[in-house]
Amino acid sequence: MIKKLRSLHDRLSTKVKTIVLVLGLFALLSFVFVYLRYVDTRTFTEESQTFYAERIQSVYAETLKRTENFYRNRGYANLNSFGISTALEETNATLLQELSEYRWEVLKAENPFLSSMAFYDANGMLLASLGRKVPLSVSYQSTLTGFCLDETLWYRVLVPWKTYGFIMFELDPRYFLAEIVELTGLEGFILMQNNTLVTLYQSSIERLFQYSLDSHHQVRNTFSTASSLFSTHRIVQNDVSGENFFEVLFFQDITPAKQRLSHAIFESVVIIMLLGVVAFVVLHWGFDVLIRRIEELNATLEKRVEEEIKKRRANEAIAKEKEQLLVHQSKLASMGEMIGNIAHQWRQPLTQLNTILIAIELFYERGKLTPSMLQKKIQEAQGQIDFMSNTVDDFRHFFAPQKQKERFNLSDTITNALALVQSSLANNTITCTYTKEKDLFIKGYSNEVAQVLLNLISNAKDILLERNIQNPHIHIALMEKEGVVAIEVSDNGGGVHVSPIEKIFEPYVSTKHASMGTGIGLYMSKIIIEKNSHGQLHVKNTPIGACFTILLPSP
Amino acid sequence: MNNILSILENRTVLYAEDEPGIRNNVVQILELFFNKVLVAKDGKEAWFLYEEERPDVLIVDICMPLMDGLEVVTAVRKSNQLIPIVVLSAHRDEANLWRAVEQKISKYLTKPFRKEALLEALRVCALELLGGVLHVELSLDVSYAPCEKCLTCKEEKIPLSNQESRLLEYFIARRGQTLSFEEIQDHLWRYEAPSKEAIKALIKSLRKKVGKEHIKNHYGIGYALD
Numbered sequence: 217m218i219k220k221l222r223s224l225h226d227r228l229s230t231k232v233k234t235i236v237l238v239l240g241l242f243a244l245l246s247f248v249f250v251y252l253r254y255v256d257t258r259t260f261t262e263e264s265q266t267f268y269a270e271r272i273q274s275v276y277a278e279t280l281k282r283t284e285n286f287y288r289n290r291g292y293a294n295l296n297s298f299g300i301s302t303a304l305e306e307t308n309a310t311l312l313q314e315l316s317e318y319r320w321e322v323l324k325a326e327n328p329f330l331s332s333m334a335f336y337d338a339n340g341m342l343l344a345s346l347g348r349k350v351p352l353s354v355s356y357q358s359t360l361t362g363f364c365l366d367e368t369l370w371y372r373v374l375v376p377w378k379t380y381g382f383i384m385f386e387l388d389p390r391y392f393l394a395e396i397v398e399l400t401g402l403e404g405f406i407l408m409q410n411n412t413l414v415t416l417y418q419s420s421i422e423r424l425f426q427y428s429l430d431s432h433h434q435v436r437n438t439f440s441t442a443s444s445l446f447s448t449h450r451i452v453q454n455d456v457s458g459e460n461f462f463e464v465l466f467f468q469d470i471t472p473a474k475q476r477l478s479h480a481i482f483e484s485v486v487i488i489m490l491l492g493v494v495a496f497v498v499l500h501w502g503f504d505v506l507i508r509r510i511e512e513l514n515a516t517l518e519k520r521v522e523e524e525i526k527k528r529r530a531n532e533a534i535a536k537e538k539e540q541l542l543v544h545q546s547k548l549a550s551m552g553e554m555i556g557n558i559a560h561q562w563r564q565p566l567t568q569l570n571t572i573l574i575a576i577e578l579f580y581e582r583g584k585l586t587p588s589m590l591q592k593k594i595q596e597a598q599g600q601i602d603f604m605s606n607t608v609d610d611f612r613h614f615f616a617p618q619k620q621k622e623r624f625n626l627s628d629t630i631t632n633a634l635a636l637v638q639s640s641l642a643n644n645t646i647t648c649t650y651t652k653e654k655d656l657f658i659k660g661y662s663n664e665v666a667q668v669l670l671n672l673i674s675n676a677k678d679i680l681l682e683r684n685i686q687n688p689h690i691h692i693a694l695m696e697k698e699g700v701v702a703i704e705v706s707d708n709g710g711g712v713h714v715s716p717i718e719k720i721f722e723p724y725v726s727t728k729h730a731s732m733g734t735g736i737g738l739y740m741s742k743i744i745i746e747k748n749s750h751g752q753l754h755v756k757n758t759p760i761g762a763c764f765t766i767l768l769p770s771p
Numbered sequence: 772m773n774n775i776l777s778i779l780e781n782r783t784v785l786y787a788e789d790e791p792g793i794r795n796n797v798v799q800i801l802e803l804f805f806n807k808v809l810v811a812k813d814g815k816e817a818w819f820l821y822e823e824e825r826p827d828v829l830i831v832d833i834c835m836p837l838m839d840g841l842e843v844v845t846a847v848r849k850s851n852q853l854i855p856i857v858v859l860s861a862h863r864d865e866a867n868l869w870r871a872v873e874q875k876i877s878k879y880l881t882k883p884f885r886k887e888a889l890l891e892a893l894r895v896c897a898l899e900l901l902g903g904v905l906h907v908e909l910s911l912d913v914s915y916a917p918c919e920k921c922l923t924c925k926e927e928k929i930p931l932s933n934q935e936s937r938l939l940e941y942f943i944a945r946r947g948q949t950l951s952f953e954e955i956q957d958h959l960w961r962y963e964a965p966s967k968e969a970i971k972a973l974i975k976s977l978r979k980k981v982g983k984e985h986i987k988n989h990y991g992i993g994y995a996l997d
Contacts, residue, residue: 563882567793645834
C-alpha cells in the first residue's frame with residue numbers, strides 16, 4: 217500500500233500533486249463551511265419552531281384564562297341582575313328559566329360555541345337550563361372550572377352565588393381551537409384518549425392525522441406527507457376529574473424551513489463546486505504559466521550564468537594578460553636598468569680606451585711612439601677591456617634566471633649588487649654606505665634578492681636626483697631580528713609622498729617623472745620577495761627620507 | 772689654419788679630472804700640444820691651481836668630487852671672461868648643458884670623445900687665444916701669422932723662434948703701449964726669468980726680424996709696437 221502510494225508519488229508531477237493538495241484543502245474548507253451553514257440554518261429553524269411552540273402554548277393558556285374570566289364575569293353579571301338572585305335564593309326554577317331566556321339569546325349570539333347555561337341550587341340540583349341538556353346534578357367545587365368529559369368534552373365555568381347555588385356555563389372545546397386559529401392561524405385538533413378527534417371543521421386535518429400516526433398509533437413529532445413536512449406541537453390537558461386527559465395537537469408545516477435548509481446546503485454546494493472548478497482551472501492554468509515562467513527564468517539564469525562565466529573567463533584572461541604584460545614590462549625595465557648600469561660601468565673604461573687610442577695615434581703621428589710606450593698602452597687597454605668583460609659577466613650572473621634555491625651569503629650578494637651600481641651612484645655624486653652585523657646565510661634565489669635590492673637603490677637614486685637633494689645618501693643595513701633577516705635600504709630623499717604609503721607597491725603608481733618610471737618596479741619587487749622568497753617588503757618614512765625593508769625568513 | 776694649434780706650444784693648460792686612468796692619458800695627449808700641463812684631481816685643486824698659475828686654457832671634467840667642474844668654471848668666469856674653457860662630461864643631460872651654456876664655454880665634449888673632436892676643441896681654444904685674428908698687419912709690407920709663427924716681409928717669410936713669437940704676440944696684444952722691461956719679463960717667464968741680457972738679446976733679435984722702425988725703444992721706459 218505504502219509502496220503503491222510511493223510509486224504514485226513518484227509518478228505524479230509536482231503540478232498534479234499541488235493541485236490535488238490545494239483542491240483537497242479547498243474541499244475540506246468547503247465541507248466545514250457547508251456544515252456550519254447547515255448547523256446555522258438548522259438552529260435557526262429549531263429556534264423558530266420552539267418559539268412557535270411557546271407562542272401556541274401561551275396563546276392557549278391565555279385563551280383559557282381569558283375565557284374563564286370572561287364567563288365568570290358574565291356569571292356574576294347575570295346573578296346580580298334583577299330577579300335572578302331572588303329567584304335563585306327562592307329556588308324558583310320557572311322564574312329563572314323565564315328571566316334567563318333573553319340573556320341566553322344574547323350570550324349565544326355573542327359566542328356560538330357557548331353550548332349551555334344552567335342554574336343549580338346549593339345542593340347541586342339543577343334548577344333551570346338553557347341550550348343543550350345538562351346533567352341534573354353537579355356537586356359544586358371551586359375547582360370544577362375546566363374541561364370535563366360528559367359523553368363528549370366540555371369546558372365548564374362555574375360561578376357561585378353566596379350559598380344559594382351557582383350558575384354554570386358550558387363551552388364547546390372547539391371554541392379554543394377557533395380562538396387559536398384566529399390568533400395564530402394554526403389549525404389544531406383535540407385528540408381524546410380513545411383516539412377520537414375533535415376538530416374545528418371537517419377538514420383535511422384528519423388526513424394529516426392519519427399520516428402522523430406511527431406503527432403504535434402514536435402521533436409522531438415530525439412526519440411527512442407526499443409533498444410536505446410537518447412538525448407536531450402538543451399540549452397535554454387534564455380534565456377536572458383528573459382521571460381523563462386529552463391532547464391538543466397542532467401540525468406545523470415546516471416544509472419551507474426544511475426546504476430552506478436543503479436550499480442553503482444546495483446553494484453552498486453549488487457555489488463550492490463552482491469555486492472548486494474555478495480553482496482547478498486557475499491552478500491548472502496558473503501552474504502552466506508559472507512553470508513556463510520558471511522554465512524561462514531557468515533558461516535565462518543558465519544563459520546568464522554562462523555569460524557570467526564567459527565574462528569571468530575573459531576577465532581572467534585579461535588579468536593574466538595584464539600580469540604577463542607586467543612581467544614583461546618588468547623584464548624590460550630590469551633590462552633597461554641593467555643596460556643603464558652597464559652603460560655607467562662602461563663609460564669610464566670606454567673613455568679611457570678612447571684616450572689611449574688618441575694618445576697612441578697622436579704620438580705615432582709625431583714619431584714619438586716608442587715600443588715600450590706602445591706596449592704599456594696596449595696593456596692598459598687590455599686591462600680596461602678585461603674590466604668591461606667582467607662587468608658584463610657580473611650583470612649576466614645577476615640577471616640570469618636561477619632555477620634552484622641555494623644557500624648563499626646575503627652580505628656577498630649585497631656587496632656584489634652595490635659594486636654594480638657603484639659607478640652609477642658615484643657619477644651622480646651619491647654616497648652609499650653599507651653596514652652589517654655579521655655574515656648571514658639564507659636559502660633562496662640570490663639574484664632575485666639582488667634584483668630587488670638594485671631596484672630599491674635605483675629608485676632611491678632617481679628620487680635623490682629628481683629632488684636635487686644636497687649631499688645625497690643611500691644607506692643599506694643588514695641585520696637579523698628574531699629569526700628574520702632584514703635588509704634596510706634608506707635614503708635622505710624626503711620620503712614617499714603617496715597616501716596610503718602601501719599604495720606605492722601597486723602597479724602603475726609612480727612618483728617619478730613620467731619619463732623615468734614605469735611604475736612596476738616596486739610592484740614586481742614585492743611580488744618577487746613575497747612569492748619566490750616568502751618574505752615581505754615594507755616601506756616607511758623616516759624624518760629625512762624613505763626606508764624600504766626586505767624581510768626574509770632565516771633558514 | 773692647420774697649424775693654429777702651434778700657438779698652444781708656448782701656453783699653459785689646466786686639466787682637471789678625477790679618474791686617474793683617463794687623466795694620465797689625456798695629460799700625455801695635452802703635453803703634445805701645450806708648453807705646460809697643470810693637473811688637478813678634483814674641483815678644489817683645480818680652483819687652487821688656477822688662482823696660483825693663471826693658465827691660458829682650462830679643461831675640466833664636470834663630474835668631480837668636492838667641487839664639480841661647472842662650479843670651477845663659474846668661479847673662474849667671475850674674474851676672467853676671456854680664458855677658453857673646454858668642458859668634458861659623461862653627462863648628456865640638458866641641465867648640465869644649460870649650466871655650461873650660461874658660462875660661455877668654448878667647447879663641450881662628451882666622453883668618450885674622438886680625436887677629431889679633441890683637436891677641434893683645442894683649435895677653438897687657440898683661436899680664442901688669438902682673439903680670432905690669423906694675420907696681423909704690422910705695416911704695409913710686414914705681417915705676422917701667429918699660427919705659423921712666421922713674419923712675411925715683402926713676400927719673404929721669416930720664421931720666428933718660440934720666444935720671439937710669444938714676445939711679438941705680447942706686443943701685438945698691447946699695441947701702442949710702452950712695455951717695460953719688467954712687464955715683458957713677468958709675462959714671458961713669470962717666476963723663472965732668465966738673465967736681463969738674454970731678454971735684451973731676444974728683443975734685439977725680434978726687432979731685427981720685424982724691423983726696428985716697428986718696435987720702438989723709448990729709453991728708460993721700454994718698448995712699444997706701432
